[in-house]
Amino acid sequence: MVVGSVAAIGAGLAAIGAGIGIGQIGKGAVEGIARQPEAANDIRANMIVAAAFVEAVALFAVVVALLGNG
Amino acid sequence: MGKNFKSLLVAAFSLGMMFFYNSSKAQDSVHHATEEHGKAEGGHATEGKFDVTKTILEHIKDDHSWHLWGHTSLPLPVILYSDKGFEVFSSSNLVDAHHEPAAYQGNYLYKTVEGKMKVVNADGSIDEAATKKVWDFSITKNVASLLFTVALLLIIFLSVANAYKRHGVKSAPKGFQSFMEPLILFVRDDIAKPNIGHKYAKYMPFLLTVFFLIWINNILGLVPFFPGGANVSGNIAFTMTLAVFTFILVNINGNKDYWKHIFWMPGMPVAMKIFLAPIELLGVFTKPISLMIRLFANITAGHILVLSLICLIFIFKSVFAATIAVPFAIFISLIELLVAFLQAFIFTMLAAMYIGMAIEEHHHHDDHEPHYHEPDVA
Structure with missing residues (x-):
């Protein structure tokens, strides 16, 4: 029998969402840099900021999962 | 060139050693926790059941004493x-x-x-x-660590400020000055100016304070031994204080346009204006709350990640698990060095962005073209 908490499933779902989101950001950034290599620095900075936003949402879910567990 | 490469190697090696030390330290304390837990379970000694969640939470939370090594703690x-x-x-x-x-x-x-x-x-x-x-x-561990950080920041910035007083701002920076100057200019040129505009100077003290306070606390949180090791920026009370100050600063400085965009959105039909007002009002509060949770969650998650990798050794009850767990923990610790900077940068940049949105002057409302409001960044 599998034992676990629903919170863990929630955290997993959030990780899937964040994975898709960060993947999209990476795709967009690489495409942008390939089109316009001279803008690479600006694109990279914006990519990191956008990735941090997506990551933060996943971490909100981790916190909720942690609280739900305790 | 050769000398540069060598010093780079030495730096990389010392950094590596530091994190090895981190890992071995964590092992010690985990072992210690296991022993304690074993005792609590009723004398099953070290082979007692190992509770990962309890051990990790014990390590990231605040405490009334500051653990130094082994069984030695600094009483507070x-x-x-x-x-x-x-x-x-x-x-x-x-x-x-x-x-x-x-x-x-x-x-x-x-x-x-x-x-x-x-x-x-x-x-x-x-x-x-x-x-x-x-x-x-x-004065708990977090408070003591925060006081230590404040002392450190005062020493750093007063010495740099004195150097500017002595040599003037026009001459080339010397010594530690040349380390701090690019960082301060980074906050000014890459965070304050693009987000706030020409009135940036008024907000520089706040942005610099927030940036360096968060960064130095993040880095000290990664240092495993005495003056570091407290999870200050992973404490929600600490991040809440910073977020509340940002909230006050944004709303005190908000101009007429800012409040108009909240309660009576220009360029929209009346029904839409009424519909948008509560949503925009909610946005005023969700912005600082997201600032608070983002920093707290990122730093806490980093600490939990390193600790759970080290805990793998005790879950498998085998020293061979360490050959995988320790390099992974070092890898994550190095990523956390990047995250430590990134989170300080993001907090400061968002604070600057919110201030910029609050003091922005809209000149284009006089013409009657439909105005599209930029989506809020939560």
Whole structure:
């Protein structure tokens, strides 16, 4: 029998969402840099900021999962 | 070139050693926790059940004493206020010879239960009614670490400021000055100016303070031994204080346009204006709340990640698990160095962005073209 908490499933779902989101950001950034290599620095900075936003949402879910567990 | 490469190698090696030390340190304390837990389980010694969640939470939360090494801890002052007045005593009174929490007779009979100060009865049960009367103003590990950070920041910035006073701002920076100058210019040119605009100078003190306070606390949180090791920026009270200050600064400086965009969005039909007002008003509060949770969650998650990798060794009960767990923990620690900077940068940049949105002057409302409001960044 599998034992676990629903919170863990929630955290997993959030990780899937964040994975898709960060993947999209990476795709967009690489495409942008390939089109316009001279803008690479600006694109990279914006990519990191956008990735941090997506990551933060996943971490909100981790916190909720942690609280739900305790 | 050769010399540069060599010094780079030395730096990389020392950094690596530092994190090895981190890992071995964590192992020690985990081992210690296992022993303790084993005892609590009823004398199963070290082979007792290992509770990962409990061990990790024990390591990331605040404490009344500062763990140094092995069984040695630095006792910190406990300051309590109750209906019988203030009292101050050392936290070493709260543990017995076996490092287990013990009761201490002050104005009430005190005992720490899971790190929280509680009033207990003579038989050891918690007296909830009396606990509510006691206010805990103790210098805990986080507070002590924060005071240390403040001292560190004062030393760094006063010495740099004095150097500018002596040599003037026009001459080339010397020594430590040349390390700090690019960082300060980074905050000014890449964070304040693009987000706030020409009125940036007024907000620079706040942005610089927030940036360096968060960064230095993040880095000290990664240092595993004494002056570091407290999880300050992974404490929600700390991040809440910073977020509340941002909230106050944004709303005090908000101009007419800012409030108009919240309560009576220009360029929209009346029905839409009424519909948008509560959403925009909610946005005023969700912005600082997201600032608070983002920093807290990122730093706490980083600490949990490193600790759970080290805990793998004790889950598998094998030293061979360390060959995988330790390199992974080092890898994550190095990523956390990047995250430490990134989170300080993001917090400061978002604060600057919110300030910029609040003081922005809109000149294009006079023409009657439909105006599209940029989506809020949560």
